[in-house]
Amino acid sequence: MQDWTATVHGEHSEQEVLRVERLLELNHVEYTHIEEKNPDTVRVELTPSGGGQTVIVNGFDLGELTAHLKLNTYTKKDSYDLVVVGSGPAGMSAALNAKTLFGWTTLIVEDNAPGGAAGTALNPINNYLGIPAGTKALDLAHTWMGQINAAGVEWLPGCRATAITQIEDPRKTGTEDSSLYPTYKLAIQRTDGKGPVDLYAGMVLIAAGLKPNRLGCTGEEQYLGRGVYYGTLPTDIARARKERVIGIVGAGDTASVAAILLAEEKAKDPAQRLQVAMFVRGKFGKDTIPGNVDRVREYVDRQFITVHEGTEVFSCLGKDRKLTGVEFGKTGHPESVEPLDLTALYVLTGGVADTQWLQGIGLRIVSDEDVKQRRYRKAGAVITGGIDSKLGSLTTTGVDAIFAAGDVREGAVRRIAAAVGEGGAASLDMNAYLVTDGTWQTAIKEGTALYKYYEATAPRNLGSVAVLGGDALAP
Ligand SMILES: Cc1cc2nc3c(=O)[nH]c(=O)nc-3n(C[C@H](O)[C@H](O)[C@H](O)COP(=O)(O)OP(=O)(O)OC[C@H]3O[C@@H](n4cnc5c(N)ncnc54)[C@H](O)[C@@H]3O)c2cc1C
Secondary structure, three states: OOOEEEEEEEOOOOHHHHHHHHHHHHOOOEEEEEEOOOOOOOEEEEEEOOOOOOEEEEOOOHHHHHHHOOOOOOOOOOEEEEEEEOOOHHHHHHHHHHHHHHOOOEEEEEOOOOOHHHHOOOOOEOOOOOOOOOEOHHHHHHHHHHHHHHHOOEEEEOEEEEEEEEOOOHHHOOOOOOOEOOOEEEEEEEOOOOOOEEEEEEEEEEOOOOEEOOOOOEOOOOOEOOOEEOOOOHHHHHHHOOOOEEEEEOOOHHHHHHHHHHHHHHHHOOOOOOEEEEEEOOOOOOOOOHHHHHHHHHHHHOOOEEEEEOEEEEEEEEEOOEEEEEEEEEOOOOOOEEEEEOOEEEEOOOEEOOOHHHOOOOOOEOOHHHHHOOOOOOOOOEOOOHHHOOOOOOOEOOOOOEEEOHHHEOOOOOOHHHHHHHHHHHHHHHHHHHHHHHHHHHHEOOOOOOHHHOHHHOOHHHOOOEOOOOOOEOO
C-alpha cells in the first residue's frame, strides 16, 4: 500500500469529518485537520509520501477516498495457496509464517482495518511479552502491517468474504497463480457494496475474530458512523473535549476504559463541557477489573461520569443525518423511556463470532442449543481440534483445508499474544495437512516446487515428500 499524508478541511464537529478521520486513522494514514466553518463539503487533500501530485477528494464520498488510497482495489491474482480471512493478530501472524516458512502465495482479506480488534484498543498494550508497556495498539498493528508487506503477503482491505463453496473438480478450474489446486471459491464483496468477485484458495484460514454486538434498537443503523460507533479510537477521546454528553453502552473493560479516558480528558480542563453517560443493563462493577471499577467510581464522585445502572438504550434519535440523542429506560421496559441529548454513542458490549457466511461447507459451528446445553461456550464460534478434525491440532477443523485461529475459535482466550501464537500454529497445521495421508499428491500442482519446506514440520512417519512432475525430489 502506498503511504499518504492527508489534510482534512471541514468543521471539526461535522460528522462527515469524523467519518473521514476515523477511516484515515484506522488505515494508518497520517492526517491534519484544518478548521473551516460551514464548508459546502469536506475536502481531503491526499499527498503521496514519496512525492507526487496532491489529489483532492470529496470527503462525503468514502468510496472515492478509499479508491484513491488504494484501499479497496481487487487483487490481480485469481488464486492463492492460502487465503486468510481477517487481518487481526491471528490472521497477520498466520500469513507471515505461511509466506516466510513455506513460501505459499498468501492473501489477507480484511473488511475493516489492519490489526483487527487489537488495532482499535484505546488502552496501551501492556501485556504482550517483548513489546514495551505503553505501546499504542494502532502502532502495533502498523508494525504488523509493515512485516506482512515486507514478506510479500498480499493484502485486500475494504473487502469482506461473504460466501465459500467447495470446488468439485479442482484440476478443472483453470486457475494459474497458485501452487496448490484450489479447494475453495470465496465470494469477496467490497464494503462499499461493489462486487462480489470470486477468488480461489488451496487453503483457507478463518481468522475473523468477533463482530461487535449491536444494540438492535431503532435508529441504530441510520446513525451508524454518524454518531453511533462500535469502537473508540484515540482521536475520539481528543475530539470529545468539545462535546457535551457522550454515551457509552456497556460495563466491561472496554467500556470502562473508554469512560475513564474520556473523563480524564475532561479532568484536564474542568471548564470543558464533556459529560460521560454509561448505560449498564445490570449493576456496574462485576464485568470489569477492580482497578477500572475504582477509577470509574472516582470520576462518578467528581461528576464527570454518570452510570445509569439497570438501563438500556431503546432508540437512537437524530437530525440531518447526525445522532442527536437517545431514549433510554429501565432494562426490558421500553414503555417508560426518557430522552438524553448526546453527540456520540459508543456501543462497547463485546462481540460474537460472525460465521453465518460459512454455513454449508460442513464446519462445526457452536449453536445456541450447544450453549444452552453447556456443551460449548460461545454461539457462532468455530469448533477446532479434537476428534472433529483429522489431525486433531489446535487450528484444524473437521473440513479439509479449512483452518481457524484466534477469537473466532471456540475456546479462544482472547488475548493478542494468544492470537499471534495461534496464527503461527495454523501455518504449521496447514503444512501438516498438506503432507499427511498423501494430500500433497492431489493438492500440489504439477511442476511447482513446494517440496523443500515440508519436511521440517511433517509428522515423522511420512517418509519423503516429492513434487508432482517437478524437477526435484525431496531426500
Ligand atoms: C478494545 C479492546 C482492547 C483490547 N485490549 C487488549 C490488550 O490490552 N491485550 C490483549 O492481549 N488483548 C486485548 N484485546 C483482545 C485482542 O484484541 C483480541 O483477542 C485479538 O485482537 C483477537 O485477534 P483475532 O486476530 O482473532 O481477531 P480480530 O483482532 O478481531 O481480527 C479479525 C479481523 O477480521 C475481520 N473480518 C471479520 N469477518 C470478516 C470477513 N467475513 N471478511 C473479511 N474480514 C473479516 C474483522 O473486521 C477484523 O479486522 C482487546 C480487545 C478490544 C476489543
